[in-house]
Amino acid sequence: MDNKENEQIENILKKSAEEIELKPFSERWQDIENRLEFDNGEKVVIKEQVPILSMQNNTSEDFSKKPADNKIKIFVWSICLLLVAVLVILIPISFHKTEPVYFGPDDLTSEIVSKEMFWSEITKSKIDIVDMDGYECEDYALLKTEIGEVQGGTFIINDDENLALINVTFYSSSVIISNEDFIESDKYNIDNTVISYYRLEDNIDLFEYEVLANHKNVTYELKYLSVTDNILEFFNKFFV
Structure with a gap:
């Protein structure tokens, strides 16, 4: 292809480019941005909510159960100690022979x-x-x-x-x-x-x-x- 033909092709492309209606930059950037998959500066934090919620529920149940369990244990120990104290007092009395009282x-x-x-x-x-x-x-x-x-x-x-x-x-x-x-x-x-x-x-x-x-x-x-x-x-x- 000679130089003359090249010039004719360039002239045709320029003319076609001038006739093309360009979209505003913002609209074109938006189209491009929607197709891009790189990080645009905003970070999206994805949380494993189901396991966390499960752990939270179990933990809350454990905390709610522990005070109740502790109260029950304290109550049971208190009753046991009371019974032991009563037995310590009553058993010697039951086996103790009353000493006679004498007078002058x-x-x-x-x-x-x-x-x-x-x-x-x-x-x-x-x-x-x-x-x-x-x-x-x-x-x-x-x-x-x-x-x-x-x-x-x-x-x-x-x-x-x-x-x-x-x-x-x-x-x-x-x-x-x-x-x-x-x-x-x-x-x-x-x-x-x-x-x-x-x-x-x-x-x-x-x-x-x-x-x-x-x-x-x-x-x-x-x-x-x-x-x-x-x-x-x-x-x-x-x-x-």
Whole structure:
């Protein structure tokens, strides 16, 4: 192809290019941009939402369950500790034998009462004293502890037949009586009862005796006064 033909072709292309209606730049750029796949400066962050949400749900459930579980555990442990404490207190008490309480004569107070009241209270106290039928008695009194428990009593026997007057004081088995004054005294036995006694020499006109005996778990202190020396006959009748 010669130069002339080349010039003719160039002229035709130029003329065609001038006749082409060009679109505005912005429209053309938009068309190009939609076809481009490179990063235009804006970053799109894609999140794995399903696993994250699943983890969040599990975590929230764990956190919600843990406080409830902890409260239940604390409550159960509290109950267990309470039961252990109760058992520690109750078991020794259940196996512990109650120690008896003892009194001395000075721990008791005397209360003068009627004959009816005297025998009623003695019966309630379960102090099994000797049978007083056949004796004329007076001046009844009860011996009580600070809280009002009957632990003994006193009365006077008028024995007109033997011309004797006997002051009787008796105590329950919870009252401890010293026998120091009767260590070297005379002894008299009636069945299982040992009677200790001695005569007071101050009164030469009468027979006066001090007596100590324990008969059927009841301790007796007697002051015996008579015009005749018949103390043993009285013992045989009284301690039956």
